Amino acid sequence: MFWRILRKSITKRKSRIAIAIISVLMGASIATALLSVSMDVSEKVGFEFRKYGANLMVVPKSDIIDVGFPGVDFGAVTDQRYINESDLWKIKSIFWRNNVLGFAPLLYQVVEIGDGENNQNVVLAGTYFNKDIEIIEPYSTYDDPIFNTGIKVISPWWNVNGSWIENSSDNKSSMVGINVAEKIGLKIGDTYTISFIRDYEDQTNISYYDLTIIGIIETDGNEDNQIFVNLQVVQNITGLSGKVHTVQVSALCNNCPVDTFAYEIQGAIPYVDARSVKQLVSAEMNILGKIEDMMFLVTIVALLASALGVMTTMTTSVIERKKEIGLMKSVGAENKKIVALFLGEATIIGIAGGILGYIIGFALSQFIGMSVFNTTISSRIEVLPIAIGISVGVSLLASILPVRRATKVEPAIVLRGE
Amino acid sequence: MENHVIDIKNISKIYENNTRALDNLSLIIKQGEWTSIMGPSGSGKTTLLNVIGCLDSPTNGKVIINGTEITKLNRNELTRFRRENIGLIFQQYHLVPYLSALENVMMAQYYHSVVNENDAINALKKVGLDHRLDHIPAHLSGGEQQRVCIARALVNEPRILLADEPTGNLDQKNGEVVLKLIKNLHEEGHTIILITHNPQIGKLGDKQLNLVDGKIN
Numbered sequence: 001m002f003w004r005i006l007r008k009s010i011t012k013r014k015s016r017i018a019i020a021i022i023s024v025l026m027g028a029s030i031a032t033a034l035l036s037v038s039m040d041v042s043e044k045v046g047f048e049f050r051k052y053g054a055n056l057m058v059v060p061k062s063d064i065i066d067v068g069f070p071g072v073d074f075g076a077v078t079d080q081r082y083i084n085e086s087d088l089w090k091i092k093s094i095f096w097r098n099n100v101l102g103f104a105p106l107l108y109q110v111v112e113i114g115d116g117e118n119n120q121n122v123v124l125a126g127t128y129f130n131k132d133i134e135i136i137e138p139y140s141t142y143d144d145p146i147f148n149t150g151i152k153v154i155s156p157w158w159n160v161n162g163s164w165i166e167n168s169s170d171n172k173s174s175m176v177g178i179n180v181a182e183k184i185g186l187k188i189g190d191t192y193t194i195s196f197i198r199d200y201e202d203q204t205n206i207s208y209y210d211l212t213i214i215g216i217i218e219t220d221g222n223e224d225n226q227i228f229v230n231l232q233v234v235q236n237i238t239g240l241s242g243k244v245h246t247v248q249v250s251a252l253c254n255n256c257p258v259d260t261f262a263y264e265i266q267g268a269i270p271y272v273d274a275r276s277v278k279q280l281v282s283a284e285m286n287i288l289g290k291i292e293d294m295m296f297l298v299t300i301v302a303l304l305a306s307a308l309g310v311m312t313t314m315t316t317s318v319i320e321r322k323k324e325i326g327l328m329k330s331v332g333a334e335n336k337k338i339v340a341l342f343l344g345e346a347t348i349i350g351i352a353g354g355i356l357g358y359i360i361g362f363a364l365s366q367f368i369g370m371s372v373f374n375t376t377i378s379s380r381i382e383v384l385p386i387a388i389g390i391s392v393g394v395s396l397l398a399s400i401l402p403v404r405r406a407t408k409v410e411p412a413i414v415l416r417g418e
Numbered sequence: 419m420e421n422h423v424i425d426i427k428n429i430s431k432i433y434e435n436n437t438r439a440l441d442n443l444s445l446i447i448k449q450g451e452w453t454s455i456m457g458p459s460g461s462g463k464t465t466l467l468n469v470i471g472c473l474d475s476p477t478n479g480k481v482i483i484n485g486t487e488i489t490k491l492n493r494n495e496l497t498r499f500r501r502e503n504i505g506l507i508f509q510q511y512h513l514v515p516y517l518s519a520l521e522n523v524m525m526a527q528y529y530h531s532v533v534n535e536n537d538a539i540n541a542l543k544k545v546g547l548d549h550r551l552d553h554i555p556a557h558l559s560g561g562e563q564q565r566v567c568i569a570r571a572l573v574n575e576p577r578i579l580l581a582d583e584p585t586g587n588l589d590q591k592n593g594e595v596v597l598k599l600i601k602n603l604h605e606e607g608h609t610i611i612l613i614t615h616n617p618q619i620g621k622l623g624d625k626q627l628n629l630v631d632g633k634i635n
Contacts (some may be wrong), residue, residue, distance in 0.1 A: 001528035002519065005514075012516035327512045330473060331570065332501025332529040334494060411497075412473040414512050 002337075006344045016313055020349045020395075021356065023309025026315035028357020028391045029364055030302040032383055034295040036365035040377045056249035056261055058083065058091070058103075058274045082107075083272055085231070090268040091249060092147050093139045096261055099251050102153035104128050105244035107234045111194040111227075113184055121224045122180050124194065126234025126244075127151045131168040149230070154250035158223070162188040162215035171233055174211040177224040181216050188213050194227075196237050207237050249274070291372060304392070307398040310349065314342065314402035322409055329411035338406050346399040350392030358387040421449040422482075423578060423609045424470060429479030429489075431465050431632070439465040440476060441632035447625075449577075450590065452610040454623030463613045464582065470611060471580050472500040484577065501530045505571030507600075509583035511563040513555040519566045520551040523573050530574040541569040545599055561592025568599055579603060581612040585619065599606040 010017050083105070091103050107126040112400035127149035135145050152164050165173045176186060186192055191212045197205070211233075217223050235241050251261045262274035293322045318325070325338055362379055369377035424447040431440040439462045441540050447453050468474035468480060470567035472488055475496075481489050484503055491499060513522045523538040542548050547564035555563050564584060571579060581600065597619065604610050612623065620626050628635040 001524060001533045005517065005525065005528075008516045008521070013472065227518075323512060324514055328525070328529060329497065330471075330500070330506055330512075331526040332497060334497055334529075337529060410473070412468045412505070414473075414508055 002340065002344070006341060006348070009341070010345060010348060013317070016317060017033055017345070017349060020310050020313040021353045023306045023313070024349055024353025024395055025306075025357040025360065026309075027299070027303040027306030027394060028354050028387045029361035030295075031299050031390050032358045032361025032387045033364040033368060034292070034299050035383045035386060036362060036380055037295070037368050037372075039371070039380060039383070041375070056274055056276055058247040058249060058264070058265060058269070058272050059245070061271055061273050081271075082240065082245060083247060083269070085242045085244055087269045088247060089133055089135045089147070090243075091265055092133075092149075092248065093137060093143075094137050094261070094264040094268055096251070096264060097139050097143065099261070101250045102149040103247050103249040104149065104151040104154055105231060105247045107231055107240060107244045109196060109234050109236070109238050111196045113180075113192060113194050113238075119195075120180075120184060122194075123233055124150040124336075125226050125228050126315060127228060128168065129165040129228075151248075152265070154248060155219075157219075159218040161218070162216045164215060165228070165230060168230055169229055169232075171236075172210070172212050173214045173229070175215040175217050176213050177226045178216055179224040180227060181213070186213055188216060191377040203244045208235070236385050247272075256278075262340040270386050288319075303394050306353070306391075307394050309310055310395050310398035311402060312345065314346065314399050315405065317345075317363065318342070318402045318406045318409075321406075322413060324410040325406050326411050326413035329409065330414050335407045339403055342399060342403045342406055343396060346395040347392055350395035351388055353395065354388030354391030355384070356390060358384050361387065420447050420562075423449045423451075423484060424611075425480075425482040426470075427471065427480040427482075429476035429481060431462070431474070431478045434474065439444075439632050440469070442479070445627070445634065447609060447611065450604075450607045450609055451625060452604045452612065452623040454620040454626045455611065455613045455629060456502070456615065456620045456626060457629035461629040462628050465632075466629065467580055467582055467611065467613055470578075471504055471506060479547060501574065503576055505574070505579045506563075507567055507571050507579060507581040507584045509586040511555070511587075512566040513561075513563055513566055515555055518552045518554055519547060519558065519562075519569075522555070522566055523570045526570045526573050538569075538573055541573040542566070544572065545569045546593055546595075559592070560588050561595055564588060564592070564596050565599065566613040568596070568603075572603070574616040576608075578609045578611070581610065583613055583615065585614075585616070 025399060060083055071304075085105060088103065088105055092100055094100070104127045109124045109126075110121050111124045113122055114120055130148065130150045132148050132154050133145050135143060135147055138145055151158075158273060160175065162175075167173075181187065184192070189212070191210055194209050196207045196209070211227070211229065217228065231244065235243065249261070249265070259276055262276055265274040266272060328336075328338060361383075362377075365377040369375050424445070426443060426445040428442050428444055429440055429535065430438065430442055432438050436483050441462075443462075443466070445555065455466065457463050469476050470483070472483075472491075475489060479489070480487060483499075486499060488496065488499060509632045513519075514525060517525060519542060520535070520538055523541055524533050524535065527538060539548060539551065542551060544569065545568050547562060547565050548561060550558060550566075553562075557567070564587075568584075579600075584600065588596060600610060600612070601622065610623075612619070614620050
């Protein structure tokens with residue numbers, strides 16, 4: 001009988017209930033949009049972080065302005081300076097050495113690939129993959145003098161089809177980014193020729209070099225557009241023996257000041273600048289944080305507006321139904337049954353508002369995602385129960401005062417002939 | 419004493435604005451008796467009915483119904499006592515507009531104890547409305563609405579029926595139908611207390627009380 005009364009009281013007062021549902025829906029949709037965007041974008045920014053792999057970047061002092069991370073624009077670099085490969089062991093001899101998980105030097109060179117007609121410019125990156133280096137002066141005598149490091153150590157999450165370059169003296173193997181492989185039509189096992197023009201004024205001075213693909217890399221980052229080979233390959237073709245452009249360092253840093261690592265590395269190798277990747281993406285993080293704060297405020301305001309809407313509708317409903325409440329009491333309804341009826345209505349308003357708010361909020365999150373972050377926001381079903389929970393909560397809270405009013409209706413009202 | 423269903427001893431009701439609606443009133447109503455209460459507007463008829471119907475409490479004095487001193491009961495106890503012992507018939511019927519005739523009767527069962535659809539149908543049969551079970555109040559005539567109201571008052575089988583101007587909003591023909599129903603209930607042994615302005619209807623009672631300024635004249 002309770003459900004019958006509840007169902008009929010709702011279906012006979014559709015427009016009032018609809019107004020209350022719309023009130024709830026507004027708050028719920030904004031809450032859904034906030035949750036979807038913040039969960040999704042946080043995850044995406046987190047992924048960006050992981051994509052960098054390293055959380056410290058070491059560059060020669062003069063290059064700090066022009067060298068981006070992780071993409072390097074050579075065109076903008078003048079007075080190119082380098083880090084000496086022979087100094088790299090020092091990174092593992094700082095006070096926080098045990099927190100240095102690995103590092104990978106990188107020497108870049110733009111090369112051409114192709115048959116002479118459809119040549120493509122590609123960045124060739126020389127690095128360590130899996131190399132044992134000697135720590136010449138360990139910080140402590142207890143330290144292992146041999147340190148195994150390389151890009152495989154700091155970026156184990158790379159999606160590699162085929163295999164990694166394991167031998168540090170392998171001068172023929174290469175790992176190719178998926179975009180390069182697709183553009184040029186290369187597959188694992190293929191051998192191709194790169195050409196490198198040392199001097200643009202003198203066309204005759206062209207070096208050629210043959211490489212074989214043993215792995216194709218897919219990272220969704222800049223690596224997809226590059227070719228990776230052992231460091232010495234790039235050093236040989238460029239004549240930059242013993243030099244590297246940058247070093248990516250992966251430091252294990254759980255709530256510790258990563259800037260301290262940077263400072264210590266600068267102390268060990270005085271002509272470099274070490275920057276945390278966090279600094280590089282901090283602007284992005286700040287924007288995200290500010291947008292989240294703003295959306296949180298907007299959500300609070302929207303939920304307050306929802307609560308006011310529900311409260312107004314419920315109060316009107318109690319006033320309009322005063323006689324009905326008095327009658328129910330006069331035929332024996334205790335206050336708890338009257339409360340149950342109104343809170344039942346509020347719950348249904350909350351559930352309906354929550355579901356509709358979730359749908360509209362999802363559309364809203366797409367709009368925010370595209371216009372602010374330039375990315376689509378994936379649908380998150382786990383937001384649905386949260387949206388319904390918030391809506392039901394707001395609806396019930398907003399009903400407290402009107403329901404109190406209902407409990408105060410005197411049953412004697414039915415005999416006054418008003 | 420045993421057949422005193424209602425025993426009212428020296429009750430007064432003084433409202434906050436100092437209006438004295440009932441003034442040291444005493445009254446005994448016996449089991450199965452039909453008492454008609456008459457009097458001009460403002461004489462305290464409705465206040466008296468509210469007190470007997472456990473809808474309001476007197477400022478002082480004592481009211482004993484079916485052996486229970488209701489003036490000692492709190493609000494929730496009064497609600498429970500009312501639904502067990504008293505059926506109410508209103509001048510304005512007070513049916514829930516979105517529920518059918520049958521559901522309006524069943525609602526009284528729900529708030530009393532358990533819903534039994536057959537009992538509710540029988541109550542409507544008794545007032546001659548078994549062909550109107552699924553009609554909502556807006557689709558019933560005034561007389562029919564009042565009969566639903568009577569069925570609702572009867573369905574939980576109270577011993578006492580309170581009727582506040584039950585024919586006040588009805589034409590003569592419908593009024594007669596309703597009065598006939600009340601007479602039948604009286605004959606079945608229900609104790610009836612009826613407020614009316616109409617002396618003809620008042621005469622139908624075993625006892626007529628004329629209320630003036632909160633006192634029995």
